C-alpha cells in the first residue's frame with residue numbers, strides 16, 4: 001500500500017471518477033479469474049427443498065471490480081461461498097484461475113483458497129481470544145510465512161494501528177470489518193470476495209473502504225466481488241449485477 005489513509009479525500013467526487021476511468025475490463029486480453037456457468041444450488045430435500053441459485057453465469061477478469069446487489073435471502077452469500085471454493089454447486093461449472101473446481105481435491109481447493117483468494121465473511125469471523133494483530137496474521141502463521149511488516153502496513157492503511165493490540169470484543173463493528181479486510185488482503189490475493197464489508201461503517205468510512213478497494217483493483221489488478229446492500233458501491237465498481245430469482249442479471 002503506497003498511500004496513507006489521511007490523504008484519501010472524503011468523497012470520490014473531487015478525484016478522478018472511478019467509474020469514468022474503468023474501461024471494459026471483460027476484454028478478452030485479460031486473464032479470466034472466474035468462469036462460472038449454469039450454477040445451481042439447492043438446500044434440503046423433500047418439503048424443505050429450496051432452490052437458491054437457478055443458473056448463475058459469471059465471468060470475471062483480473063482487475064475487475066464487480067458489485068452484486070440483491071434482496072436478503074436471494075443467494076448472494078451462497079454464491080460467494082461457491083466462488084471462494086468453500087462450497088460446491090449442486091450443478092454447473094466453476095473455473096477459478098482456469099482450474100475446474102470439480103477436478104480439485106479438498107486439499108487442493110484449500111491450497112487455492114490460501115494462495116489466491118481473500119475472503120471477508122458477512123458475519124464477524126475474528127477470533128475473540130486473539131488480538132487484532134494476531135487475528136490478521138493467523139492465516140500467514142498457519143502457512144508458516146512472516147507477514148508482520150505487511151500486516152502493520154495494512155493496519156496503518158485502514159486506520160487500525162491504534163487498536164492492533166486490542167481484542168475483537170473491544171472493537172467497534174466498523175473496526176472489526178476493516179480488520180477482517182486486512183486479514184483477507186494479507187497474502188496479496190488475486191481474487192477478493194467481500195460479503196457486505198461495509199455493513200457496519202458510516203458513510204465516510206464506507207467511501208474510504210470502497211475507494212481503497214477500487215484502488216486495489218486498479219493498481220494491483222485484484223479481481224473483487226463485493227456483495228452489498230449499499231447502492232453507492234456501484235459508483236466505485238466496474239460492473240453491477242443483481243441477484244434476482246436465483247440468477248445474476250445486469251443492473252438497470
Ligand SMILES: Nc1ncnc2c1ncn2[C@@H]1O[C@H](COP(=O)(O)OP(=O)(O)OP(=O)(O)O)[C@@H](O)[C@H]1O
Nearest residue numbers: 043044052070071072073074075076077078079122
Ligand atoms: N446451509 C443452508 N441450509 C439451508 N438453507 C440455507 C443454507 N444457507 C442458506 N440457506 C438459504 O438459502 C437462501 C439464500 O441465503 P443466502 O445466505 O445466500 O442469502 P443472501 O442473499 O446472502 O442474504 P443476506 O442479504 O440476508 O445476507 C436463504 O433462504 C437461506 O435460508
Ligand SMILES: [Mg+2]
Nearest residue numbers: 076077122195
Ligand atoms: Mg448474505
